[in-house]
Amino acid sequence: MVKTDDLILFAQVVELGSFSRVAEQNSLTNSVVSKRIARLEESLGVQLLYRTTRKLTVSEAGKVLYQGAKNVKQATVEAVDALSGFGEKVTGHVRMSVPTISGDLLLADAVADFCMQHPGMTVDMSLDNHFVDLVAEGYDLVIRTGYLEDSSLIARHILDSQWVICAAPSYVSRNGKPHFPEDLASHNCLKYAYQTTGASEWEFKGEKGNYIVRVNGNFSTNNAAALRKAALGGHGIAYVPRCLVYHDLMRGDLMDLFPKQVGKRLGVYAVYPFTRQPPQKIRLLIEHIRERYLAISHYF
Missing domain, CATH: 3.40.190.10 (Periplasmic binding protein-like II)
Structure with missing residues (x-):
């Protein structure tokens, strides 16, 4: 049985090229890192790394596994990041635009409920079908149905x-x-x-x-x-x-x-201006809206 944390550790070994550097990053000993990589190789029945006193070389099988292992690692990081801030007090103002159908169907109630859950939040929600210019018109978040072509925006798919x-x-x-x-x-x-x-x-x-x-x-x-x-x-x-x-x-x-x-x-997307880490209030609001959509996904 392959353990997910062993896959993540393997991806780190490939990226850092050293058992000792991975051990230091994870507060482990070199021997623990070595044993976990050996356990992974035994579970898969293939050799993933060739070890010498001077360097580590990734085998062909290891290169194939790394492509999937790094995705597991990235997904784990994103999942943890997405939860960052849950349970903390959220304050601020959000200006958003939503389609008329979704606004009437669920978003008016969902967004008002979000404001009730977070007393420090205020939201200005306009119902509009045309794709607004987020930056020029000062929107923090837009819910849209259709295709996204502007690479300066981030779109999170909610459902179809x-x-x-x-x-x-x-x-x-x-x-x-x-x-x-x-x-x-x-x-x-x-x-x-x-x-x-x-x-x-x-x-x-x-x-x-x-x-x-x-x-x-x-x-x-x-x-x-x-x-x-x-x-x-x-x-x-x-x-x-x-x-x-x-x-x-x-x-x-x-x-x-x-x-x-x-x-x-057509896909339904939450769209916001490009930023490496969106504000906590935007992340939480998107997640709240997504849960409301998925709760009635059979409507769609």
Whole structure:
């Protein structure tokens, strides 16, 4: 059985090139370091290091193991860093921007709860769908759905958001149910104007990858709540994030028309300006928000 702490120790030996330096760094004796590396080699059934009186040489097997061992070491460091500050008093102000759907669904409650847990914290949260300029507009944190291209920002993935194509039973009874994506051309498709791919371009899964079906309709809006109400009223077919209509689908007020074929799935990210170590208040707030998202991950 390979022990995780032996893998971390092995990664340190490779990086420092010396048993004695690793022993000193970890407050161990040289013999303990040697025995733990020998235990690792015995567990794996391979020689990882060649030892001489002058130097250590990493074997081919050792080079392969090191690639994984250093990831274990890095993950351990990051996990400990992420917990830094938990239980301590957090104070300060955070200016953040969040999408309208997530803001209504869970973030308003989650962020207000965070402020209750940390009496020294204040948060100014704006609901906005466009990707704000964090630095120019003075934001500390942004929650966004979609792709991140700005390398001066740090993005932490929270979860993925699946989109659905849905309609009210009353619309389907009057107009029939589309059986294939191409059938949408003869239906009234309600368009969500806030989309990077275009409101009239709906994405589907295909055998050779995702493809686009162009649709038409008599109603378009950049407000997700308005689009949902139009769909619930039986006025057409909507293409929206699943979390927006989760309860409507569960109650049968809306029907999922292509449950396994919709190709649009976007990541939800916590984004903040690049810094080697984000402020404690930002780390704790991101973790609090992430837990709230994951608690209702089935909505997405």
